[in-house]
Amino acid sequence: MAGTQPKTLVYLVDDDFSVRDSLSLLIESTGQAVRCFESADDFLNNFDPDQAGCLILDVRMPNMTGLELQEELARRDYAIPIIFISGHADVPDSSKAFRAGAVDYMEKPFDSEVLLKRMQEAIQKDLDTRVKLAEKRKLKKRLSTLTPREREVYILIVKGLSNKEVAKQLNISNRTIDVHRSKIMEKMEAEDLSELTVMAMH
Amino acid sequence: MAGTQPKTLVYLVDDDFSVRDSLSLLIESTGQAVRCFESADDFLNNFDPDQAGCLILDVRMPNMTGLELQEELARRDYAIPIIFISGHADVPDSSKAFRAGAVDYMEKPFDSEVLLKRMQEAIQKDLDTRVKLAEKRKLKKRLSTLTPREREVYILIVKGLSNKEVAKQLNISNRTIDVHRSKIMEKMEAEDLSELTVMAMH
């Protein structure tokens, strides 16, 4: 089938070939697909933003470091969970990574079991994030189909106002609110007020 | 006035007197109240769980370490934001602290400005958490006043079912649902269905 992707993909970025080789073998032994990159730029030019998974990232690399790549991804609003691997103890780097949302920051050599556990955690985190993001986008898309006036009415309705109160607030007739309301329910694909209220909370 | 507390309080736990002395001076210079403890046990025996603020915590201490204190507080469901200060670079400790929710892990000597910034961030985080927690408790308390049957009806109502549908589902008359519904709205202190729905989402 065209466009078929593995369910999840682990990106592994490290300038050291032997690390890429051994880690990719380790990860693939669990049945998890991996794609290796030898530099941050290599990753930036070839990763697929729509692919769910996680990023295992070396801290020290020539040109762009792992932390710089983390910053760049944040600038692009690409929130893939990152597990840092570092050959040298560096508390400030670790703090920076974690404060920017890293899943973990592990020193080499590290326990393979722990890495695989973190990897699973990171992948699950990404899947959860993507589900929520998809929901949000769907709602945003529906919201964008509302006319300006409908949006005004929408806001007042989910605040809990009755049609009558909305009519008074906007100084137009009840009948008009009825029309707006039914259009809103239709466009937002809501069955009832509860659904609409839940949508409005995101 | 009896029971008056400073708005926020910074707990400072470090076995080194000179650190307690200089840091408490630094923090108090910003107008922020501080309370010092020379050990984790000293803190555990004397802190006030109802006091909003944050915890600045030394990692290495005799008896109970900072990380052990963090674990103990987690066991007690006491989620005060923690800023770790450490004299020795230790990436595994840093990772452990962050993964357990620490706000930061700073190496001595550190920039005073950064510490004060983190402190403000941590205090704000605690205030936010406490507001949300208070909301949750309020709703939980109201929920606990519902009878079992009312709770059943409540769940179906916030799912978006109409009274009629709830009646059919529970196989009782519409009238009874009317009664339950009005009791529920009264007990939950909700003005309208929207409010009830919002409450149910927490």
Place this chain on the structure above:
DNA sequence: TCAGTATTAGGAATATATAACCATTTGATT
């Protein structure tokens, strides 16, 4: 210019929710 959409509004019929009365049954507490 024509077609479509947005915003406005009325009437009428139906469905649903809310409030104010009522009463019965059951089970627990005093």
Place this chain on the structure above:
DNA sequence: AATCAAATGGTTATATATTCCTAATACTGA
């Protein structure tokens, strides 16, 4: 035994929401 809360149900009336019809005005894009 008396009392109370919980759950049940009925009647009546009013308020509100939903759906069906209608149509005027204004603005926008083909």
